[in-house]
Amino acid sequence: MLNQERVEEMIRLAIFDQREGEACKPMIQYFRKDYIVKELLKSFVTGTLAFAIIIGLGFMYQAENIVNSLNTVDMKGSLIELGAAYLIFMAVYFGVTYVIYYKRYSTGRQKVKKYFVHLKKVIRSYHQEDHS
Amino acid sequence: MTGILEFREKLKSFYSKYDIYVNPLLKFILAFGVFSTISRHMGFVGRLSGTSVTLVLSLVCSIIPVNFMILLAAVLIVVQLYSLSLEVAVIALLLFLLLFLLYFRFTPKDGVYTVLTPICFGFNLGPVMPMTVGLLQEAYSVISVLCGVVVYYFLRGVVENASVLGEKSDKTAITSKFTATLNQFLGNKEMYLVLITFLLVSLVVYVIRKLSIDYAWTIAIVAGSLVNFIVLFAGYLMIGISGKIMGLVVGTLVSLAVAFLLEFLFFNLDYSRTERVQFEDDEYYYYVKAIPKMFVPEQEKQVKKISSKGRRSDSGREVRRRLSEEMDIDEDLLR
Numbered sequence: 001m002l003n004q005e006r007v008e009e010m011i012r013l014a015i016f017d018q019r020e021g022e023a024c025k026p027m028i029q030y031f032r033k034d035y036i037v038k039e040l041l042k043s044f045v046t047g048t049l050a051f052a053i054i055i056g057l058g059f060m061y062q063a064e065n066i067v068n069s070l071n072t073v074d075m076k077g078s079l080i081e082l083g084a085a086y087l088i089f090m091a092v093y094f095g096v097t098y099v100i101y102y103k104r105y106s107t108g109r110q111k112v113k114k115y116f117v118h119l120k121k122v123i124r125s126y127h128q129e130d131h132s
Numbered sequence: 133m134t135g136i137l138e139f140r141e142k143l144k145s146f147y148s149k150y151d152i153y154v155n156p157l158l159k160f161i162l163a164f165g166v167f168s169t170i171s172r173h174m175g176f177v178g179r180l181s182g183t184s185v186t187l188v189l190s191l192v193c194s195i196i197p198v199n200f201m202i203l204l205a206a207v208l209i210v211v212q213l214y215s216l217s218l219e220v221a222v223i224a225l226l227l228f229l230l231l232f233l234l235y236f237r238f239t240p241k242d243g244v245y246t247v248l249t250p251i252c253f254g255f256n257l258g259p260v261m262p263m264t265v266g267l268l269q270e271a272y273s274v275i276s277v278l279c280g281v282v283v284y285y286f287l288r289g290v291v292e293n294a295s296v297l298g299e300k301s302d303k304t305a306i307t308s309k310f311t312a313t314l315n316q317f318l319g320n321k322e323m324y325l326v327l328i329t330f331l332l333v334s335l336v337v338y339v340i341r342k343l344s345i346d347y348a349w350t351i352a353i354v355a356g357s358l359v360n361f362i363v364l365f366a367g368y369l370m371i372g373i374s375g376k377i378m379g380l381v382v383g384t385l386v387s388l389a390v391a392f393l394l395e396f397l398f399f400n401l402d403y404s405r406t407e408r409v410q411f412e413d414d415e416y417y418y419y420v421k422a423i424p425k426m427f428v429p430e431q432e433k434q435v436k437k438i439s440s441k442g443r444r445s446d447s448g449r450e451v452r453r454r455l456s457e458e459m460d461i462d463e464d465l466l467r
Contacts, residue, residue: 050233053226100238122224
């Protein structure tokens with residue numbers, strides 16, 4: 001005979017699996033620190049690429065002016081400015097990444113905890129059935 | 133009012149019952165809207181702009197996740213623009229890539245708002261999007277709408293200047309073509325005005341609807357609409373854009389109506405039955421305000437059979453119903 005309570009719990013588990021299982025997977029695979037470092041590494045690649053695109057678009061937009069002032073421009077100073085801009089951009093990008101994934105990990109961890117509470121209920125109900 | 137609430141419940145129950153069919157249908161409609169808009173305004177490649185191609189792409193998109201539809205739409209736009217001019221296509225590709233790297237890496241689920249924003253602009257319903265996001269999403273989701281605004285103004289600029297941008301040019305003109313393409317959005321003052329307005333609207337709506345006050349959503353919607361109208365009106369006067377006031381009034385009013393529809397569907401509370409309770413535990417003192425949702429149960433239509441056989445059957449059903457209620461079990465078990 002069907003155990004209605006267990007079926008309800010299993011439905012909850014299945015819904016969680018389907019909706020948020022994939023998103024919450026890292027929360028049981030990594031510690032918070034490792035998870036955030038992994039995302040920061042990804043952000044290093046995507047942030048650098050984004051910065052390159054912004055600079056590329058800026059160059060295209062100002063191409064004529066840049067070409068015209070190529071002989072008079074202070075190359076060293078420009079490169080230092082570019083480096084400083086990159087560092088500021090990356091600092092902001094890393095900051096945003098850290099905040100977002102810190103929060104996401106905390107929320108995901110809470111959800112996973114709830115998931116395990118339901119899972120325990122299911123396991124307990126199987127044990128009770130075996131012993132009865 | 134009761135009739136409308138009943139209709140809402142029916143709508144909800146219909147959706148929960150047939151979501152397996154409704155979701156693909158909604159995705160199909162969205163995809164059809166997106167691809168037909170692209171074909172209508174940027175049909176530079178004849179073969180990709182036909183109704184049959186649009187239909188096939190929409191059908192494919194009805195069974196794949198929304199984000200793939202966004203990817204497909206971006207690829208289609210780049211291909212169409214490539215036919216117009218290589219430089220324009222390169223800029224479009226870089227713009228899409230930048231949006232992906234800067235924003236959608238963090239919140240891929242918000243991509244749908246970026247797609248819906250240009251479509252809403254097409255129907256003069258731009259303010260609907262910041263209001264919707266402010267009402268239903270987190271505050272940062274407004275960035276997806278702002279991305280949509282940038283995409284809309286870029287594409288609109290390209291389409292309006294297609295004849296100039298599409299001219300065959302020698303090598304020296306390539307740089308000026310890049311500049312001209314980028315100018316479609318970087319040099320567009322109206323775009324900056326709309327970006328600031330939408331940011332303000334969304335934040336105002338979000339902050340007010342989160343407040344613990346009665347009719348928070350209604351106040352948020354009205355305040356958001358006012359901010360939208362006042363800032364855009366003042367902005368148009370300052371920039372010197374004329375002929376937009378009528379569209380602004382209509383757009384704001386329709387957005388207001390859409391926002392109220394959203395409120396009715398997602399946040400319909402009965403403030404007359406608000407309850408305030410206070411209690412405490414070892415660590416905290418709690419002030420709780422509970423507002424019941426407006427709810428009308430669906431009316432069950434019962435058909436009474438007059439024949440003697442039917443009467444017996446009805447009385448049998450009645451007995452089964454009472455027994456099942458008494459024993460707290462499913463009525464079908466007593467058949």
